[in-house]
Amino acid sequence: MSPPCHTSALLLVFMALAVAGAEQSEERSCDVIGDESSESQMERALLKKLEPLSHMRFNVTVEKGKTENYVYQFRVCREVNSTSHDFGGLVQTNRQNGKTTVIGRINETQVFNGSDWIMLIYKGGDSYGRHCSGEKRRAVIMISCKRGVTASSFSIISEEREKEQECFYLFEMDSSVACPAENSHLSVGSILLITFVSLIAVYIIGGFLYQRLVVGAKGMEQIPHFAFWQDLGNLVADGCDFVCRSKPRNAPAAYRGVGDDQLGEESEERDDHLLPM
Secondary structure, eight states: OOHHHHHHHHHHHHHHHHHHHHHHHTOOOOOBSSOGGGOOHHHHHHHHHTGGGTTOEEEEEEEETTTEEEEEEEESSSOSSTTTTSOEEEEEEETTTOOEEEEEEEEEEEEEEOSSEEEEEEEEOOBOSSSGGGOBOOEEEEEEEOTTOSSEEEEEEEEEOSSSSOOEEEEEEEEGGGSOOOOOOOOHHHHHHHHHHHHHHHHHHHHHHIIIIIIOOOGGGGSTTHHHHHHHHHHHHHHHHHHHOOSOTTOOOSOOOSOHHHHHHHHHHHTGGGSOO
C-alpha cells in the first residue's frame, strides 16, 4: 500500500472511531411524557436524582417450567441497546429462541416519588398479542430506599396481563438515591460548643506560633498571655471570696474564746482592790 493510501486508511479509521465515540457519549436519556414545557420541576429533579444509576445495567432471569425462560435487561434512563435505536429502557429476551421484546421505552417516561421511594414507568413498549386488548406494554420499576447501597436486588415481582387494559410488568430494586436527605442531628448547644472549642484551638495555636516565631519567646513564655493565665487562679479566688463571703471582712467572729481582750478585762477587775482607798 502506497503512503497516501495508508494515510487515507488511517484517517478513515480515526473518523469511524470518533463517530462511534460520539454516538456512545450521546446516549439518549429519559423523555418525560408530554411537551417539554409541561415537564414539572419535580420530574426533572427526580430524573437528576436518578442520574448516578444511569451507567449501570441490571439483569434478572425468570424461568417458569419449560415454556417461559426470559432475561430482563434494565437501564435507568438509558437504552439497553443503544445501537438498535429503539429507545428500549427495559427489554425482555426469550432464551429459547432469542426473540427480543421491548417492555418499556425511555422516550415515554413517567416518574414520581414518595417519602422513601421513587417509581419509574416506561410506557410505549411492544404491543401485546392476544392479551390486554393488544395494547402496548409498559414497565413499572419501584426503587426503594436502602442507605449505603448504590443499587441492588433488581427483581421482577409480577406481570399483570389478565386484564383488558392497563397491563404492566412490575419490578423492584433498592437504592440509596431514593432515600430522603438526612437532617443534621446537631443541636444548637452542640454547634455552639464546637464553635467555642474551635475558637479556643485557633487562639492557642495562633498565639503559640506568634509568640515563638514573631516575639521569639521560649519555654512557658510561648503560651499566649502567659502572665494573665498565671494570675488567673488568684483572680478566680478573689472573685469567689468577694461573691461568696456572707459577712464583712472586719465583722467580729460569732464565737469568742479566751483571747487577749478577755484577759485584759479580767486583769483590770482583779486590780481594783489594789488601788489606794
